[in-house]
Amino acid sequence: LDRRCFSFRTAAWTAAFFLGSAALLSGAVLCQHAMVFILPPVSQFPSNLERGFLNDLRFNRLSSDVTTVMQSAQSALAMCGVDCSEALVPGEIDVNTSFQQQTIELAFAS
Numbered sequence: 001l002d003r004r005c006f007s008f009r010t011a012a013w014t015a016a017f018f019l020g021s022a023a024l025l026s027g028a029v030l031c032q033h034a035m036v037f038i039l040p041p042v043s044q045f046p047s048n049l050e051r052g053f054l055n056d057l058r059f060n061r062l063s064s065d066v067t068t069v070m071q072s073a074q075s076a077l078a079m080c081g082v083d084c085s086e087a088l089v090p091g092e093i094d095v096n097t098s099f100q101q102q103t104i105e106l107a108f109a110s
Contacts, residue, residue: 061110068104072101079097
């Protein structure tokens with residue numbers, strides 16, 4: 001039997017193989033451990049997205065805000081004597097539409 005079969009190079013490659021295997025195994029364990037913490041928030045993403053759009057960005061109030069803005073704008077135009085169904089005839093009318101403006105601004109602020 002040749003004594004050079006078990007040389008320093010063989011021992012080094014064996015050690016490198018075991019170190020690489022240990023690194024791969026520890027990486028797999030850490031990945032599995034991280035998945036335990038990642039999966040619950042990811043599974044709740046659809047409901048969080050819906051809640052964010054409806055409640056936080058207030059898209060659930062969009063139709064009521066549109067109605068409020070439309071009614072306030074129509075009221076302000078009616079005070080000026082403007083009919084939206086006709087072409088606007090230029091003229092100067094001085095009326096106080098601050099209430100309608102405040103209502104519209106509040107609808108956009110909410």
